[in-house]
Amino acid sequence: MSQLESKTGFPEISIKAEPVFYIGSFKVTNSLVLSALVFVFFIFIALRYSKEIVSTQKTAFFYVFNTLLKGLYGLFESIMGHNITFFFPILSAFFVYILFQNLFGLLPGVGSILIAVTEGAHTLRVPLFRGNNADINATLALALISVVLMQVYGIKFLGFKDHIQKYVNLSNPINFFLGFLEILSEISRVLSFAFRLFGNIFAGEVLMTIVAFLVPVLASFPFLILEIFVGLVQALVFSLLTSVFMSLAVAKHH
C-alpha cells in the first residue's frame, strides 16, 4: 500500500485512492478530503461573485473572474449558438470545477503529508490529500453526469419520441443498425471522458513523483508548469467536448 518510501527508496504509487478515516462503514478516501476542500472554495467564490455582481463597489477579484467567464462565454457561444444562455451555467461549472480540482492537486502538501491509518493489525502511512481527478471514481462520476445530461437535454429540446428515434428506429434496417451504433457510442463516451481526465492527471502525478525522486532539487519545476498547463487544457477539453455533444443532442436531425 502507500508506504511512500519502500525498501529500495523508490516512491510507491497507488493507483486507487486510499481510505483516510471511516464514517460508519463509509470510507472517506484522501481524494474525497481534498475534493471537499475544493467544494467549499468553489461555493465561497460563487457566493462572493454573485454578491459583487449586484453591488456598485466591485473589487479586483470580480474583474479577474469576470474576464475568465467572458472568455469562456465567447468560446461556448461559437459552439452552442443561440442556446448558449441555457447551457452556459452547466458548461462553465464543469470547466471551473475541473480546473480547481486539477490545480488544487498540484499544491505543495498534496500527496506528501502522510498520516498513520490503522487497518486491522498493522499501521499504514497514507497521504492525507490526493488530487480528486487522480481518482477514477471522481472522473467517472463527472463523465456520467455529462452523458446523462446530454440525454436529458435531448429529451427536453426534441421531445421524447424524436429523441428516442436516434437509438431505436424501425423505419428500415440500416437506420436500425445505426441506432445500435449510437447506443454503443454513448457508452464509449462515458469511458473516454473518464479515462482521458483520469489518465492525464494521474500520469502528471506519477511523473512529478518520479522526477522528484530522480533529481530532488529544481528538476520538477518545469514539469510543474507543464502540469498547470495540462490541468487547464483538460478542463477545457472536457467542457468543450460536453458542449459539442450537447449541441449535437439538441440539434434537429433530418
Add this chain to the structure above:
Amino acid sequence: MTPEAVKFIAIALTIALGAFGPALAIGQIASKAVEALGRNPEAESSIRTAMILGLAFAEAVAIYALVVALILKFT
C-alpha cells in the same frame, strides 16, 4: 527470461506502441491547423476549437495505453 522481465517488457511495449500512433496523429493535426491558419488567419478561433477537439480524440488513444501500462506497473 524471468516472468518479472517479461512483465517489464510488456509494460514498456504497451506505452511505446500505444504512443506511436497518437504521436503521428497529433503532428498531422497540428501541421494541418497551422497550414489552415496561414491560408485564413481570420478563422483562428474556429480552427483552434476544431484543433483542440481533434487533439483530444487523438490523445485519448495514448491515454488508454498509458492507463493500461500504469495498471500493469502498479498493481
